[in-house]
Amino acid sequence: MSSIKNLAAAYQSATHQRLRILLLILPVAISTALAVTTLGLDKGVTRTAQEAAVSFGLDQTTVHGAAQVIAGKFSTASSLRDADIGLLRDSLTGLKGISGTRRENEVPISFGSKSGIYKVFGVSPEWAQIRNFGAERGQFVEDTDLDASAAVCVVGQTVARELFGEQDPIGQQILVNQVPFRVKGVLVARGSSPAEGDRDARIIIPLTTFYDRLYQRLHLDQIVMQVSDASTENLARLENDIKTLLRKQHRIEPGQPDDFTVRTPITITAESRLISENVFRLLFGLALVSTLLSAFIIGAVFHQAVTARQNEIGLRRAIGASPGDILQQLWAEGLLVSLLGVLLGFSLGLTTLWQLARWKQLPYMIDSTILIAAVVILTLSSLGPFLAGRTAARITPNEALRPVS
Numbered sequence: 001m002s003s004i005k006n007l008a009a010a011y012q013s014a015t016h017q018r019l020r021i022l023l024l025i026l027p028v029a030i031s032t033a034l035a036v037t038t039l040g041l042d043k044g045v046t047r048t049a050q051e052a053a054v055s056f057g058l059d060q061t062t063v064h065g066a067a068q069v070i071a072g073k074f075s076t077a078s079s080l081r082d083a084d085i086g087l088l089r090d091s092l093t094g095l096k097g098i099s100g101t102r103r104e105n106e107v108p109i110s111f112g113s114k115s116g117i118y119k120v121f122g123v124s125p126e127w128a129q130i131r132n133f134g135a136e137r138g139q140f141v142e143d144t145d146l147d148a149s150a151a152v153c154v155v156g157q158t159v160a161r162e163l164f165g166e167q168d169p170i171g172q173q174i175l176v177n178q179v180p181f182r183v184k185g186v187l188v189a190r191g192s193s194p195a196e197g198d199r200d201a202r203i204i205i206p207l208t209t210f211y212d213r214l215y216q217r218l219h220l221d222q223i224v225m226q227v228s229d230a231s232t233e234n235l236a237r238l239e240n241d242i243k244t245l246l247r248k249q250h251r252i253e254p255g256q257p258d259d260f261t262v263r264t265p266i267t268i269t270a271e272s273r274l275i276s277e278n279v280f281r282l283l284f285g286l287a288l289v290s291t292l293l294s295a296f297i298i299g300a301v302f303h304q305a306v307t308a309r310q311n312e313i314g315l316r317r318a319i320g321a322s323p324g325d326i327l328q329q330l331w332a333e334g335l336l337v338s339l340l341g342v343l344l345g346f347s348l349g350l351t352t353l354w355q356l357a358r359w360k361q362l363p364y365m366i367d368s369t370i371l372i373a374a375v376v377i378l379t380l381s382s383l384g385p386f387l388a389g390r391t392a393a394r395i396t397p398n399e400a401l402r403p404v405s
Contacts, residue, residue: 020301025337025340027294028294028341029345031290031291031293031377032345032377033348034286034290035284035291036350036352038287039373040353041353041364043365043366043369059230060130060225060265061225061238061242062223063242063260063261064263065079065222066258066259066260080100080223084220085223087246088223094238095225095226096130097126097226098224099124099126099224100222100223101121101122103119103122104210107176108175109175111172111173114164115163116159116163116201118158118201120176120202120203121204122205122206123204124146124207127224129226130225134187134188136157137185139184141205141206146207147208151180151182151205151213152182152183153174153176153182153203154183154184154203154205155187156203157186159202169186177214179214187200187204235264236264238264291377291380291381294377295384299383299385299387302388303384303387306388334388338381339378341381350366
């Protein structure tokens with residue numbers, strides 16, 4: 001018999017048992033929807049984690065100071081000092097640059113009748129090269145500005161747009177926390193990042209000016225470093241060396257926790273992925289169990305159907321159907337069930353994925369992995385009917401037509 005006739009027989013048999021087909025479709029659809037939703041969210045989170053690492057700088061390492069307990073009282077003062085920069089610069093190998101940073105997150109800035117709240121960073125000239133965040137127009141902070149604690153600044157693109165509109169900011173005077181500063185440059189556009197938000201909503205001033213004219217803060221909020229070798233092995237070695245040096249410098253006894261945090265692109269990615277990993281394992285585990293369960297149910301039902309349809313199989317064999325025809329028909333029936341379940345589940349999964357991403361502001365991404373997962377589910381789900389078809393194909397016409405006792 002031709003394949004077309006076998007497929008037609010499979011379709012006719014399936015449509016005559018719609019309730020059974022519907023019940024078999026549901027577990028396949030559920031497992032497919034779970035897989036699509038889980039993989040889509042995981043890929044989105046992974047991409048966001050990678051973007052966070054790239055935004056951070058693949059050749060960057062930073063040290064953040066932790067809050068301290070001074071004289072028995074909790075203090076928000078960081079543990080980092082200028083001396084730590086000198087120690088790291090003299091002791092570490094493979095550094096292309098190192099710079100300290102002082103930072104204030106919510107500083108009132110005004111120009112004429114316009115005002116806003118922005119971040120202010122006190123940095124040294126090396127910071128621009130290390131962070132790849134120099135001036136697009138005008139000039140960046142210079143050594144002479146540090147020496148004189150000059151009241152000059154470089155503004156981000158968001159600051160320039162919101163305060164100055166169409167005017168050229170360079171040469172204008174703004175008030176930073178009520179202190180007049182002259183704008184000497186506009187930073188390159190850097191957009192937003194998952195970790196830092198709008199990176200263009202910031203103002204850069206000399207590190208010494210931050211202390212002398214705005215906030216008399218001796219501690220550093222951050223030390224940034226650029227490495228010549230950004231390999232995973234070198235970053236891990238560098239992180240270990242930094243911890244060893246600073247623990248000794250800060251007189252931290254063995255067994256006591258660090259009073260600083262070292263962050264590399266590796267840790268940035270790990271931090272971004274940490275929250276989602278347990279949820280991913282749970283949902284993907286459910287999808288896997290559901291897939292295996294649906295495959296088992298379909299296989300069991302089709303094996304039972306072989307016994308129930310024994311007379312039908314015998315009649316087909318008696319009128320000339322080959323074992324291959326029997327196998328092809330039963331497998332086609334199972335494949336149809338699996339295909340309908342996968343298509344329904346794929347649609348449900350995409351809808352759920354989009355709704356979740358919209359509701360919870362979650363990142364998601366659809367790529368070939370999701371399609372591969374759908375094919376795997378389709379293959380597993382149709383495996384049971386295939387095995388049942390092989391069993392049916394081995395039944396001889398005499399056995400098939402024998403009355404069931």
